[in-house]
Amino acid sequence: MIEAIGLSKFYGPFAAARDVTFSVGEGELVAFLGPNGAGKSTTMKMLTGYIAPSEGIGRIAGHNMMEDRIEGSRQLGYLPENGPLYPEMTPLAMLSFFAEARGMSTAQKKDRIEAVVEICDLSTVMYKPISKLSKGFKQRVGMSQALLHEPDVLIMDEPTAGLDPNQVRGVRKTMRRLSETKTILLSTHILQEVEAMASRVVLINEGRLVYDGSVDGLREHGGSDLDDAFHALTHDEAV
Numbered sequence: 389m390i391e392a393i394g395l396s397k398f399y400g401p402f403a404a405a406r407d408v409t410f411s412v413g414e415g416e417l418v419a420f421l422g423p424n425g426a427g428k429s430t431t432m433k434m435l436t437g438y439i440a441p442s443e444g445i446g447r448i449a450g451h452n453m454m455e456d457r458i459e460g461s462r463q464l465g466y467l468p469e470n471g472p473l474y475p476e477m478t479p480l481a482m483l484s485f486f487a488e489a490r491g492m493s494t495a496q497k498k499d500r501i502e503a504v505v506e507i508c509d510l511s512t513v514m515y516k517p518i519s520k521l522s523k524g525f526k527q528r529v530g531m532s533q534a535l536l537h538e539p540d541v542l543i544m545d546e547p548t549a550g551l552d553p554n555q556v557r558g559v560r561k562t563m564r565r566l567s568e569t570k571t572i573l574l575s576t577h578i579l580q581e582v583e584a585m586a587s588r589v590v591l592i593n594e595g596r597l598v599y600d601g602s603v604d605g606l607r608e609h610g611g612s613d614l615d616d617a618f619h620a621l622t623h624d625e626a627v
């Protein structure tokens with residue numbers, strides 16, 4: 389359902405991503421890991437068609453996101469790294485706007501907004517401007533927008549970044565629930581998150597793919613410890 393085929397992105401001589409190839413099959417929840425600046429967001433933006441790859445192809449449900457983005461986007465929900473846009477809108481106004489932009493009928497719009505408000509637990513904040521919401525609620529508003537059109541595929545860029553432990557629990561619970569019916573690629577820095585949710589891990593470092601396999605297989609790279617495995621594969625000393 390999600391295919392990265394030789395994706396590279398060059399900014400001048402700098403490669404933010406280089407020849408990244410992996411795929412996520414129907415119903416899988418795959419964690420996309422890597423240190424700061426490894427190229428996770430860049431790869432996700434190429435997969436979703438937000439930026440054009442310098443080389444390679446991103447496909448969502450079989451659609452090349454450079455040639456067939458509208459079709460691909462019908463099946464894709466994307467939570468970008470910095471949460472939802474339109475800070476001056478309320479969640480209700482934003483969801484209505486996106487429902488209309490996607491051509492939903494009045495009845496469909498009402499049903500879908502009710503459904504995502506329930507899934508993301510937004511009923512208490514529907515009339516507050518998004519800019520005034522806590523980070524956890526902003527993240528949930530972003531998620532509700534990504535889910536509005538009932539996509540089969542979700543690409544979530546660090547959905548739990550900067551949240552307090554209670555908010556993290558809430559978002560993880562939502563993700564687990566969603567993973568029962570959807571194909572999900574989720575970027576994170578939190579290794580416990582990987583253990584708690586993912587069936588597979590794709591790890592990149594300095595723009596290159598360095599591991600693609602099971603969580604247990606990854607652990608073996610660190611003598612059974614995930615933190616050590618992450619360190620061994622990325623040599624990140626930046627602490």
Ligand SMILES: Nc1ncnc2c1ncn2[C@@H]1O[C@H](COP(=O)(O)OP(=O)(O)OP(=O)(O)O)[C@@H](O)[C@H]1O
Binds near residue numbers: 404424427
């Ligand atoms: N528009 C751009 N112009 C130049 N360099 C860029 C641009 N966008 C990203 N980069 C660089 O590409 C590299 C990869 O960035 P990216 O945001 O994809 O990393 P990341 O793995 O998502 O990092 P983080 O975990 O910190 O969010 C970084 O060195 C970043 O500075």
